[in-house]
Amino acid sequence: RREHSGRDRQLGGPVSVGSDVTSQHPWRERRFRTFCVLCTVERLGIVGRELAAGRAALKPGLTMLVLFETSVGYAIFKVLNEKKLQEVDSLWKEFETPEKANKIVKLKHFEKFQDTAEALAAFTALMEGKINKQLKKVLKKIVKEAHEPLAVADAKLGGVIKEKLNLSCIHSPVVNELMRGIRSQMDGLIPGVEPREMAAMCLGLAHSLSRYRLKFSADKVDTMIVQAISLLDDLDKELNNYIMRCREWYGWHFPELGKIISDNLTYCKCLQKVGDRKNYASATLSELLPEEVEAEVKAAAEISMGTEVSEEDICNILHLCTQVIEISEYRTQLYEYLQNRMMAIAPNVTVMVGELVGARLIAHAGSLLNLAKHAASTVQILGAEKALFRALKSRRDTPKYGLIYHASLVGQTSPKHKGKISRMLAAKTVLAIRYDAFGEDSSSAMGVENRAKLEARLRTLEDRGIRKISGTGKALAKAEKYEHKSEVKTYDPSADSTLPTCSKKRKLEQVDKEDEIIEKKAKKAKVKIKVEEEEEVLVVEEQETSVKKKKKKDKKKHIKEEPLSEEEPCTSTAISSPEKKKKKKKKRDSED
Incomplete structure (x- = not known):
């Protein structure tokens, strides 16, 4: 077309x-x-x-055997009427009822499975095109002795049987129709197997096969972790509310007890055992408290300033204490369950960040597979989304860590290196998450190895021995080769004190020469001092003369600017008198 x-x-x-x-x-x-x-x-x-x-x-006079696999076991049928197989289109009519089906085929041998595990092993081998040991024994025992062709539903399986056992196998549309007919009347053709048992085995085998094909394990259901960590957080909140209510309630009766006993569970157990404040004197609390604390509690009970309460109030307080103790015990049990679950599902993540932080990361992402799809930078700030978007909106620095901040490796780091360690921990944690999610091995060796590397890196950071890794830093980071320089020191013999060759007494001529040299040096020093003094005097005189000249110029300018009026002689005389006084003062200042 x-x-x-x-x-x-x-x-x-x-x-x-x-x-x-x-x-x-x-x-x-x-x-x-x-x-x-x-x-x-x-x-x-x-x-x-x-x-x-x-x-x-299907030669005339030669019978054929049929291998039929069921969820209960292997069945081998013998074909009774080969002529009916010639008509493929009308073969289904021969299997309308169990009576008609028994005229076509007859059960020769049935090998039953002992349990579901054996059935799963047999069918996984069939799916992979392999022969199970049990099937091999049956074929050697039944088919090989009969020397008859074997009809199989899978051509690949027939090729393996022919190769290993040297049996002639048949796979054709006729065999497919025959298998379809046997399957429709399986309950009537295989006696001794109840329909309920067959249905139960079929359902169990289907679930087991699907789990095997999907690599699914019931122990690796991360939904349990999500629910367990959520319940643990809820229990912590409820316990905190209950304990605060109990302390405040009983504090009206015995306020000093809350200051002496800081542990909440011990506080509630003491209340449950003693009750009223008056009973502390006769009660023994050695199982709950040390001797010093017990003596302090008894002394405080005698001089307590609390109010008196009724027995009904004490009963209600004791009921609340019982609730707190029970919830605390369940909380410890739930925490142990969470630890075991985390070690089964994500052992490497547990080693890296701990049970609680790992469980919170899984719960925040929704599942372990979703968490494995996140990048290391996302895992690092997981749980700090509000702070991240607030920082992006206000154009400030983004947060460096989220839930991973509560990991032990980040907690034991100094504040200076917390951001760096959280980044490195997030990178290694992502590798551990992906290994736990997609790896077939369930060991925690990888997590232990990565944690050791991080701890070594943390020690180098704390010791300020940071090595340069990237780019040309490798060449700079290499230590210079140490070369030992051995300096040979020799002894100077001139430093030795030797006896003088001449006598210690100096001659008169030497003494006179030395005196003349000293006098000449003294005269030169005096001359230098006089010259310096004269120069200083000249400099001072020059400065004084320059100052006097400036003052005279200023006076002349001042006299020119003042006009002398002929009409007012009195004022001129009045003005001239202070000028004379000023001149006299200036002369005195210059003389001084």
């Missing part, structure tokens, strides 16, 4: 195959119909050859 439509487009004719093509190009329609007929004949020929092969295997 594609070829014809392409030609029609080139010729400008119609594209559809129908009456238009028949009317315009009838030879194309005939050609297309001939092609369809040839394809049908070829297909029918293949089916015919298969049927012929099946009929050829």
Whole structure:
């Protein structure tokens, strides 16, 4: 059709195959119909050859055995009437009732499975195209002795049987129809097996096979972890509320007890054992408290400033204490269950970050598989989403850690290195999560190894021995080669004290020369001092003369600026008098 439509487009004719093509190009329609007929004949020929092969295997006078697998065991049937197998289309009519089916086939041997585990092993071997030991024994015992062809439902299984046991196997459409008929009347053809037992075994085997194919384990159900950690958090909140209520309630009667006993569970057990404050004097609390604390409690009970309460109030307080003790015991039991579950499902994550942090990470992601899909940077800030978006909105620094902050490795780090350690811990934790989620091995060796590396890295950070790793830092990080330089020191003999060759008494000429040299040096020093003093005096005189010149210039300017009016002689005289006084003062200052 594609070829014809392409030609029609080139010729400008119609594209559809129908009456238009028949009317315009009838030879194309005939050609297309001939092609369809040839394809049908070829297909029918293949089916015919298969049927012929099946009929050829069923030689007259030679019986055939049928291997039929059930969820209860292996069944081997013997074909009684081979003529009925020649008619494939009408073979289903021979299996309409159990009576008709028993005329076609008859049970020769039935090998029953002992339990579901054996059935699972047998069917997994069949699915992989292998022969189970049990099936091999049956075939050697029943089929090989009979020297009859064996009809099988799987061609791959037939090839393996023929290769290993040298048995002729048949697989054809006739065999498929025969298997379908046996399956429809299985309850009547296999005696000794109840329908209920057959259905139960079939259901159990189906679940086991699906788990095997999906690599599913009932111990690795992370839903239990999600529920357990949520319940643990709820119990902690309820316990806190109950204990605070109990302390406040009993504090009206005996307020000093809450300050002496800080442990909540011990506090409730003391209340449950003693009750009223008056009973502490005669009660023995050695099982709950040390001797010093017990003596302090008894002394405080005698001089307590609490109010008196009725017996009904004490009873209600004791009921509350009983609830607190029971919830605390259940909380410890739930924590142990969570520890065991985490070690079964995610052992490497448990080693890296602990049971509680690992369980909270799984619960926050929804499942272990969802957590394995996250990147290391996401796992690092998992649980701090509000702070992250708040920081992005306000354009501030994003948080460095979320739930992983509560891990022991981050907690024991100094505040300076918490961000770095949390980043490295998140990277190693993601590897552990993926190994636990997708790995077949359930050991915690990988987690132990990675934790040791992180602890070593933490020690180097704390010791400030950070090594450069990236880029050219490798060359810088290499320590220089140590070369020992041995310096040989020699002894200087000139430093030895030797006896003088000349006498200790100096001559008079030497003494006179030394005195003259000393006098010359003293004279030179005096001359230098005088010259320096004269230079200082000259500098001071020059400074004084420059100051006087400046003052004279200022006076001249001041006199020019003041106009002398002839009409007012009195004022001029009045003005001139203070000028004279100023001149006298300036002369005195200069002389001083």
